Each structure stands twice: as structure tokens, then as C-alpha cells.
Amino acid sequence: MHLIEQAAIFLLTAVLLVPLFKRLGLGAVLGYLASGMAIGPWGMGLIGEVQATMSFAEFGVVLLLFLIGLELQPSRLWVLRRPVFGLGTAQVAVTTLALLAACLPFGLGWREALVVGFGLAMSSTALVISSLAERGQLAARHGRSAFAILLFQDLSVIPMLALLPLLASNGAHAGGNWMAALKGVAVVVAVIAGSRLVVRPLLKLVARFGGREVFTAAALLLVVGAALVMEKIGLSMSLGAFLAGVLLADSEFRHELEADLEPFKGLLLGLFFIAVGMSANLGLAWQQPVAVFGLALSLMAVKFVLVYALARAGGSPDATAQRLAAALAQGGEFAFVLFAAAAGLGVFSTATAQLLVMVVTLSMLLAPPFFALHERLLERWLARSATPEYDSIDGPGNPVIIAGYGRFGQIVSRVLRMCGLPFTALEANYQQVDFVRRFGSNKVYYGDASRLELLHAAKAGEAKLFVLAIDDVEASVKTAEVVRKHFPDLPILARARNRVHYFRLRDLGIKAIHRETFPASLDVARLALLRLGFGAAATEHAIAMFRQHDEGQLEAQYALKHDEARLIQSAKEAAEQLRELFEADSFGPLADFPRKAADGDPTRA
Numbered sequence: 001m002h003l004i005e006q007a008a009i010f011l012l013t014a015v016l017l018v019p020l021f022k023r024l025g026l027g028a029v030l031g032y033l034a035s036g037m038a039i040g041p042w043g044m045g046l047i048g049e050v051q052a053t054m055s056f057a058e059f060g061v062v063l064l065l066f067l068i069g070l071e072l073q074p075s076r077l078w079v080l081r082r083p084v085f086g087l088g089t090a091q092v093a094v095t096t097l098a099l100l101a102a103c104l105p106f107g108l109g110w111r112e113a114l115v116v117g118f119g120l121a122m123s124s125t126a127l128v129i130s131s132l133a134e135r136g137q138l139a140a141r142h143g144r145s146a147f148a149i150l151l152f153q154d155l156s157v158i159p160m161l162a163l164l165p166l167l168a169s170n171g172a173h174a175g176g177n178w179m180a181a182l183k184g185v186a187v188v189v190a191v192i193a194g195s196r197l198v199v200r201p202l203l204k205l206v207a208r209f210g211g212r213e214v215f216t217a218a219a220l221l222l223v224v225g226a227a228l229v230m231e232k233i234g235l236s237m238s239l240g241a242f243l244a245g246v247l248l249a250d251s252e253f254r255h256e257l258e259a260d261l262e263p264f265k266g267l268l269l270g271l272f273f274i275a276v277g278m279s280a281n282l283g284l285a286w287q288q289p290v291a292v293f294g295l296a297l298s299l300m301a302v303k304f305v306l307v308y309a310l311a312r313a314g315g316s317p318d319a320t321a322q323r324l325a326a327a328l329a330q331g332g333e334f335a336f337v338l339f340a341a342a343a344g345l346g347v348f349s350t351a352t353a354q355l356l357v358m359v360v361t362l363s364m365l366l367a368p369p370f371f372a373l374h375e376r377l378l379e380r381w382l383a384r385s386a387t388p389e390y391d392s393i394d395g396p397g398n399p400v401i402i403a404g405y406g407r408f409g410q411i412v413s414r415v416l417r418m419c420g421l422p423f424t425a426l427e428a429n430y431q432q433v434d435f436v437r438r439f440g441s442n443k444v445y446y447g448d449a450s451r452l453e454l455l456h457a458a459k460a461g462e463a464k465l466f467v468l469a470i471d472d473v474e475a476s477v478k479t480a481e482v483v484r485k486h487f488p489d490l491p492i493l494a495r496a497r498n499r500v501h502y503f504r505l506r507d508l509g510i511k512a513i514h515r516e517t518f519p520a521s522l523d524v525a526r527l528a529l530l531r532l533g534f535g536a537a538a539t540e541h542a543i544a545m546f547r548q549h550d551e552g553q554l555e556a557q558y559a560l561k562h563d564e565a566r567l568i569q570s571a572k573e574a575a576e577q578l579r580e581l582f583e584a585d586s587f588g589p590l591a592d593f594p595r596k597a598a599d600g601d602p603t604r605a
Contacts, residue, residue: 009046013039014270029130030368032270036277037365043282053275059227059268062241063261066223069245070257083145088152090310091328095121098306099299111167112348116356118160119339120299122332124364125150126269131371132327142323145311149328154242157334164338167347199248207256216260222248223261276333277365281358291355296362300329300370319378326374330367331360393445397459398422402467403449403479405432408495408516409469413443424458428475450479452486460487468494468510473501480508503558522547 013035021031039046047053099117108116128146137143199222206218223241230240248257285292304325311321336357343353400416402409405427416423426449427433433446447454449470460466466483470476483490494513496502505513522543529539
């Protein structure tokens with residue numbers, strides 16, 4: 001089949017299935033895997049060159065590791081040394097030993113069991129990083145721990161590949177192994193030195209004299225070169241790319257390299273997952289369903305329990321430990337390389353290698369839905385078990401009630417406290433209440449301000465002012481409805497997140513509504529005009545004109561809020577009207593701007 005035809009099949013399948021799987025909440029990774037299974041030899045058989053596709057697609061993992069390395073400045077990597085070499089070492093060692101012990105009763109010798117245990121202890125760097133990034137959890141505690149463990153796993157593959165010849169039964173490949181290890185150390189040192197002495201100066205020359213496309217080519221050449229150098233000496237291509245990324249993390253080219261390589265990484269990583277799906281030997285799963293599915297599920301269960309126990313022993317909270325265990329429960333792509341090499345050296349048979357590869361592949365296929373199911377169950381469990389009873393409010397009431405004690409409500413309360421005015425704050429997020437209480441805020445009560453009994457307990461009928469500072473729009477509107485219905489004489493000062501929130505509060509008859517970002521945005525606009533050369537008087541006049549026009553337009557749009565077409569037309573007319581007002585105004589800041597900006601660099605003021 002022609003290369004263009006294969007590319008069309010890959011793209012068409014991905015375009016059809018990946019959005020569908022994302023729409024179903026299963027994630028893009030599972031969509032790519034399903035695409036590979038559909039077009040592979042065991043599916044519709046549209047593409048048969050699985051190994052060639054896999055070899056090319058592995059470059060997506062290489063690019064992923066390079067970009068991860070760019071995010072890790074050496075100083076930050078030093079900070080991660082404890083989770084990498086502490087938790088990472090514990091995970092690999094404990095999981096390998098546990099799986100080794102589980103393999104011995106099946107008739108495997110200790111050498112074969114060691115390779116199997118170590119290979120199955122690996123997790124999929126590409127799958128885990130992609131899934132965590134898709135859920136916005138990379139920066140969370142379990143995301144950082146997962147990255148540290150994955151980094152150690154990638155590093156540990158290198159000595160295991162070097163030890164494979166020693167574990168081979170015939171020992172024919174053992175000679176020269178230590179020399180290869182010394183060469184590996186020498187090459188790593190050469191890469192480190194070369195990045196400082198050669199790569200950066202060359203990138204500076206390319207950036208200065210070459211175009212954008214030449215710099216992109218240079219970036220790809222850098223990753224390919226580092227990966228190939230490592231591969232030639234028998235080490236991991238991903239390690240070479242990661243090392244190159246780390247060494248350039250504190251360079252001036254970091255952000256440009258990220259921007260240039262990100263599209264290539266996304267496409268090739270998707271192709272990698274498609275290739276993994278294509279390589280799934282569904283015939284083996286059909287012939288031995290109990291063995292394949294039983295081993296895959298057992299592998300995930302064992303790894304989940306072990307990682308959870310290690311995380312809890314390391315002091316991680318229960319929810320964090322569970323999320324970390326769920327993320328690392330599957331097998332990894334490095335197992336494919338390890339098992340293929342072991343079979344080639346005669347450590348175990350080809351049939352055993354095929355079964356292990358199918359088990360790892362199936363665990364990777366099951367991982368995305370397992371992530372999603374575990375996250376839903378965990379959130380429900382946390383919602384039921386971690387939520388305490390609402391606080392009871394005793395004693396006399398205060399003249400001010402603040403509903404919502406986030407960043408907005410806290411500033412209001414601090415001003416009131418400074419002026420000696422007592423208040424009662426109600427917050428529905430227990431974690432937020434617990435946090436502020438650690439700083440001595442004893443006037444904050446845990447409770448839902450939309451509950452009538454809580455408002456009565458807070459003496460809302462005797463209060464002089466109700467400050468509605470709730471961040472969530474639905475909760476804010478619900479609370480406003482209850483207060484307006486049962487305490488109609490209580491004045492309300494409300495916070496609105498946006499225009500829609502503003503309109504819904506206005507529907508309840510609330511007049512004192514303040515958009516939370518509007519004053520800060522005007523302050524920034526004021527500073528921008530001053531730095532761009534506008535005079536102080538012209539700036540204040542422009543800001544005042546805009547404020548007056550926007551507030552008037554807000555009232556006009558409120559009357560049209562149910563007519564989307566008229567609302568859109570009103571917004572366009574308002575923008576044109578505002579431009580005409582500025583052009584017609586006597587102080588003419590827009591006319592003076594080019595001359596004033598040309599006098600020098602006003603941004604330095």
C-alpha cells in the first residue's frame with residue numbers, strides 16, 4: 001500500500017474515533033488505541049506493517065520525553081531527586097520482586113521471572129502523561145509523583161537491557177557487556193558537554209541567520225541526533241531525548257523549541273498509540289481469553305495495591321495514593337522492547353514473549369476507562385465520606401453576613417475587620433473553611449448559605465447587609481432567591497462573575513451588583529494608556545468614558561437578554577458607537593497616540 005494511502009487511513013480513523021471516545025468521556029488515548037485495533041491485522045486488516053509503523057511512531061515518545069525534559073530545569077530536577085530515587089526505586093524494586101515471586105509457581109526460572117517481573121513493573125510513560133495532562137492533573141501531587149516514578153522507570157530500563165546478556169542461558173552475549181556500559185557513560189558525558197559547547201552556539205546561529213522553518217528543522221535534528229546517539233550504543237532513545245531537553249531547559253530557546261515541536265509530538269504520539277492498538281494480537285486473546293484477560297486484570301490489581309501501599313507509607317493522603325496507583329496500574333511500552341530482546345537472547349521462548357506483550361497491550365487498552373471509572377467512584381466516595389456536618393451558629397447575630405469566603409469574600413471581611421465591624425461568614429467548601437481557620441478566622445462557618453435554617457441561625461432577619469460573594473453562579477443565584485424571598489428587606493451587595501450572572505441577579509430585583517473583574521481590568525487599562533504615552537487627564541477621561549458607556553450598555557443589553565440576535569447586534573453597535581465617541585471627543589488621545597509613541601519607548605516609563 002502506498003504511504004499516502006496509509007496516512008489517509010490513519011488520519012481518517014483517528015478523526016472519526018478519537019472525538020467519539022472523548023465525547024463518551026473515555027479520553028483520546030483509548031480512541032487512538034481503538035483506531036489501531038480497527039485497522040490492524042486483527043481488525044479490518046487495512047494496514048499490516050505493524051512493526052514499521054511502531055518503529056516510526058516511537059519517535060512520538062521520544063519527542064514527548066524531550067519536551068518533558070525542557071520543563072525540567074536542572075535545579076527543579078534536583079528538587080525531584082527524592083521522589084525519583086526514593087519512591088521510584090521503591091516502586092520498581094517492590095513490584096519486580098512481587099511479580100517475580102508470582103511467576104515462580106508457573107515453572108519459570110529465576111532469570112526468566114526476573115525479566116518478566118521487571119518488564120511488567122514498568123508503566124506507560126506516554127499513556128500516563130497524556131491521560132494526566134488531559135485531566136489537568138500533571139501539576140497535582142499524584143501527577144508529580146507519577147512523573148517521578150516514570151522517570152526512574154525510564155532510567156532503570158537501561159541497566160536491565162545491559163544485564164539481559166548476562167541473564168541469557170548460553171551466556172554467549174555476556175562478553176563486552178561492561179565495555180558497553182562504559183561507552184554508555186562516556187556518551188552521556190559527551191552529550192552533556194556537547195549541549196553546552198556546541199548545541200547552544202549552533203542554535204544561536206540558526207536563530208539569527210535562518211528562518212523559522214530552519215529553526216524548526218534544527219530542533220528536530222537536535223532530538224533525532226540525541227536519540228540516535230543513544231540508540232547506537234544500545235541505550236534508550238527516549239533517555240537521549242530527555243537528557244537533551246533537560247540540558248536546554250534553562251536556555252533562551254526553551255519556549256521556542258516547545259512551540260515548534262508540540263505539533264509533531266501530538267501527531268506522532270497519536271500514531272504511537274494507534275500502532276500499539278494495531279499490535280494487539282486479538283487472535284491470542286480469542287484463543288486464550290481466560291489467560292490473557294486474567295493476567296492483564298491481575299497485573300493491574302497487583303500494581304494498584306503495591307503502588308497504593310507505597311504511596312500511603314510515604315505519607316500521601318488516601319485520595320492521592322489511589323489516583324497515583326490508578327495511573328500506574330498498567331504495563332508500559334518499554335516492556336515491548338525488553339521482552340523482544342529477552343526472547344532474541346533466549347531468556348524465554350517467543351510464545352511467552354507474545355503472551356506477555358498481549359497482556360501488557362491489553363492492560364494499556366483497559367487503562368483509560370479504568371482511569372475514568374476510578375475517578376468517578378473516588379469523587380463520589382470523597383463527596384460522601386469527607387463532608388462533615390454543617391456548623392451550628394449560636395449566639396447573637398452580626399450586622400453583616402458574607403455568603404462565600406473565597407478570595408472575594410475574604411477581602412470584604414478584612415476591610416470590615418479593620419474598621420471594627422463584626423460579620424458572619426458562610427462558606428460551603430469545607431476545605432476552604434478549614435484552611436482559613438488555621439489562620440485564625442473564627443467567624444467563618446461551614447454551611448450552605450442557600451439553606452433557610454442556616455440563614456435563620458445567622459440572624460439574617462436582624463442583619464443590616466448581606467454580601468453575596470459566592471463564586472459558583474448557580475449557588476449564587478439560588479442563595480439570592482432564598483434571601484430575596486424570605487428576607488425581602490435585607491439589602492444585598494452581590495458579586496457577578498460575568499454578564500449572564502449579572503442578568504440573572506437583576507432578574508431577582510438586586511440592583512447593587514458588582515462585576516468582579518471590571519474594576520481590576522480598568523486599572524490595568526489605565527496603566528496601559530499611561531505607559532503608552534497618554535497624559536494623566538486624557539487617560540482618566542478615557543477610562544471614565546468607557547466605564548459610563550459600558551455600564552449604560554449593560555443596562556441596554558439586560559432588556560435584550562432573551563433575544564440572542566438582537567443582543568449580538570447591540571454588542572456590535574455598541575463597539576462602533578464607543579469608537580465614534582472617542583474619535584469625536586475633544587481631547588483626541590487616539591489622534592495623538594502615534595506621535596507620542598514614536599517619541600521613544602513608552603513602555604520603559
